[in-house]
Amino acid sequence: xxxxxxxxxxxxxxxxxxxxxxxxxxxxxxxxxxxxxxxxxxxxxxxxxxxxxxxxxxxxxxxxxxxxxxxxxxxxxxxxxxxxxxxxxxxxxxxxxxxxxxxxxxxxxxxxxxxxxxxxxxxxxxxxxxxxxxxxxxxxxxxxxxxxxxxxxxxxxxxxxxxxxxxxxxxxxxxxxxxxxxxxxxxxxxxxxxxxxxxxxxxxxxxxxxxxxxxxxxxxxxxxxxxxxxxxxxx
Amino acid sequence: xxxxxxxxxxxxxxxxxxxxxxxxxxxxxxxxxxxxxxxxxxxxxxxxxxxxxxxxxxxxxxxxxxxxxxxxxxxxxxxxxxxxxxxxxxxxxxxxxxxxxxxxxxxxxxxxxxxxxxxxxxxxxxxxxxxxxxxxxxxxxxxxxxxxxxxxxxxxxxxxxxxxxxxxxxxxxxxxxxxxxxxxxxxxxxxxxxxxxxxxxxxxxxxxxxxxxxxxxxxxxxxxxxxxxxxxxxxxxxxxxxxxxxxxxxxxxxxxxxxxxxxxxxxxxxxxxxxxxxxxxxxxxxxx
Ligand SMILES: Nc1ncnc2c1ncn2[C@@H]1O[C@H](COP(=O)(O)OP(=O)(O)O)[C@@H](O)[C@H]1O
Ligand SMILES: [Mg+2]
Numbered sequence: 263x264x265x266x267x268x269x270x271x272x273x274x275x276x277x278x279x280x281x282x283x284x285x286x287x288x289x290x291x292x293x294x295x296x297x298x299x300x301x302x303x304x305x306x307x308x309x310x311x312x313x314x315x316x317x318x319x320x321x322x323x324x325x326x327x328x329x330x331x332x333x334x335x336x337x338x339x340x341x342x343x344x345x346x347x348x349x350x351x352x353x354x355x356x357x358x359x360x361x362x363x364x365x366x367x368x369x370x371x372x373x374x375x376x377x378x379x380x381x382x383x384x385x386x387x388x389x390x391x392x393x394x395x396x397x398x399x400x401x402x403x404x405x406x407x408x409x410x411x412x413x414x415x416x417x418x419x420x421x422x423x424x425x426x427x428x429x430x431x432x433x434x435x436x437x438x439x440x441x442x443x444x445x446x447x448x449x450x451x452x453x454x455x456x457x458x459x460x461x462x463x464x465x466x467x468x469x470x471x472x473x474x475x476x477x478x479x480x481x482x483x484x485x486x487x488x489x490x491x492x493x494x495x496x497x
Numbered sequence: 498x499x500x501x502x503x504x505x506x507x508x509x510x511x512x513x514x515x516x517x518x519x520x521x522x523x524x525x526x527x528x529x530x531x532x533x534x535x536x537x538x539x540x541x542x543x544x545x546x547x548x549x550x551x552x553x554x555x556x557x558x559x560x561x562x563x564x565x566x567x568x569x570x571x572x573x574x575x576x577x578x579x580x581x582x583x584x585x586x587x588x589x590x591x592x593x594x595x596x597x598x599x600x601x602x603x604x605x606x607x608x609x610x611x612x613x614x615x616x617x618x619x620x621x622x623x624x625x626x627x628x629x630x631x632x633x634x635x636x637x638x639x640x641x642x643x644x645x646x647x648x649x650x651x652x653x654x655x656x657x658x659x660x661x662x663x664x665x666x667x668x669x670x671x672x673x674x675x676x677x678x679x680x681x682x683x684x685x686x687x688x689x690x691x692x693x694x695x696x697x698x699x700x701x702x703x704x705x706x707x708x709x710x711x712x713x714x715x716x717x718x719x720x721x722x723x724x725x726x727x728x729x730x731x732x733x734x735x736x737x738x739x740x741x742x743x744x745x746x747x748x749x750x751x752x753x754x755x756x757x758x759x760x761x762x763x764x765x766x767x768x769x770x771x772x773x774x775x776x777x778x779x780x781x782x783x784x785x
Contacts, residue, residue: 311679312678312679313679332683334678334679334681337679337680343679345676345679349675349676351672351677353672354665354668358665362665362666362669362677362680362682363680365666365680365681365682366680366681369681414680414681
């Protein structure tokens with residue numbers, strides 16, 4: 263198992279938002295974390311990358327317990343996190359953003375190679391390499407954020423709401439890119455509110471409701487599940 | 498009044514302005530990085546001046562040679578300040594943050610009065626002294642030298658922040674702390690580095706000022722006021738902005754003093770500041 267989350271509780275100060283959640287991702291697998299707005303999806307990803315510390319439970323990565331690691335140490339074990347709303351460095355260039363993605367030791371050694379790789383993946387980023395990040399469109403910034411994450415040479419790429427606010431054509435592009443990333447053996451854990459879209463891409467899915475896991479399983483079983491319909495349609 | 502006198506005032510203003518610019522750059526860097534205003538910045542300048550003075554007084558080291566020593570001292574003080582004070586208030590409310598650095602300012606000044614007495618000191622017979630005359634315009638060598646060194650330090654700072662990997666990481670942290678942290682950039686270390694660099698800026702300015710300026714516990718007060726104005730004028734967090742703003746303030750101070758009355762120097766500078774606040778509140782290069 264690549265990522266193994268066991269019974270975590272997470273709270274903002276005293277306000278608990280994640281209750282006893284367990285989740286796992288295997289090598290090379292694409293997993294969707296689904297749930298309505300405010301159900302705690304981002305909080306789960308943030309606990310994995312360390313932006314928030316868990317109260318109880320355990321997070322193992324490659325059988326190493328990482329939940330006590332500092333945030334900045336977690337990318338080194340192989341976890342890249344593409345934050346909600348992209349969060350590229352607005353006043354740095356595309357190239358500077360990408361190079362910062364390979365800041366940690368292991369990735370730095372392979373930096374030039376990774377960069378050429380990313381440029382092959384996203385030819386647009388190569389054309390725009392000296393453009394200031396915040397002058398790019400939403401779709402381009404999302405590509406940059408994903409490219410920056412890949413520069414860290416992750417074994418697991420976590421992406422929080424990659425499709426938010428993007429045009430349908432851009433969404434199609436991005437779906438293809440996800441597929442290509444997965445073909446390279448990089449596992450993907452992504453958050454999405456559009457169930458149909460997410461399950462059309464992922465191997466498996468987890469459904470969160472108010473911070474609790476209600477159902478999980480293979481995508482094809484979840485698509486027609488009554489439980490899933492209840493969570494998202496409230497019937 | 499001859500044109501010579503006006504040119505003289507402009508040149509003096511530019512020279513002083515370059516020193517304000519470096520002091521302001523340090524303040525601006527710290528603010529840009531963690532949104533904390535270092536109200537003790539002027540007092541850190543004062544410590545740098547006393548450091549230079551004591552290196553000369555006790556060991557006979559001339560200011561031009563004690564610069565590296567003062568830089569090291571102030572860089573350590575910056576790191577120390579971050580780990581023992583600033584780190585603890587990073588997530589506190591703004592009022593607490595203001596009280597912390599303001600309290601630090603008062604403490605430093607009181608300690609300086611206690612240990613060094615309120616006396617005015619000067620460094621006698623420094624290596625760099627005398628003045629240069631061109632077409633009836635006089636420029637003191639210490640002033641000229643101080644401005645060149647400050648400009649040089651400013652350029653180094655600029656190159657470091659924009660061209661090096663660590664400098665880029667520093668910028669990244671100031672633009673998005675969390676995004677930087679998940680890429681493996683430890684923000685706490687970046688903050689400590691920011692304080693080290695910020696106080697190194699005043700170390701350079703302070704060393705050079707002590708060549709020709711009185712050294713006393715309250716010396717930082719006016720300098721920090723001008724630095725605050727320069728930061729606001731140039732745009733909070735903008736290093737380029739502080740260069741332009743520092744020079745503008747130097748010129749306004751000097752030419753205003755010449756044309757109207759030197760005792761109202763502060764008034765002219767704040768008048769310019771008010772004008773900017775009204776016309777362009779984010780400052781010349783500001784993002785905030
Ligand atoms: N920084 C925060 N401080 C306090 N509460 C928060 C914070 N971030 C999120 N929350 C709360 O935690 C819950 C889960 O939020 P989040 O993980 O962002 O949900 P999702 O990503 O599924 O929309 C929500 O009730 C939200 O209000
Ligand atoms: Mg979210």
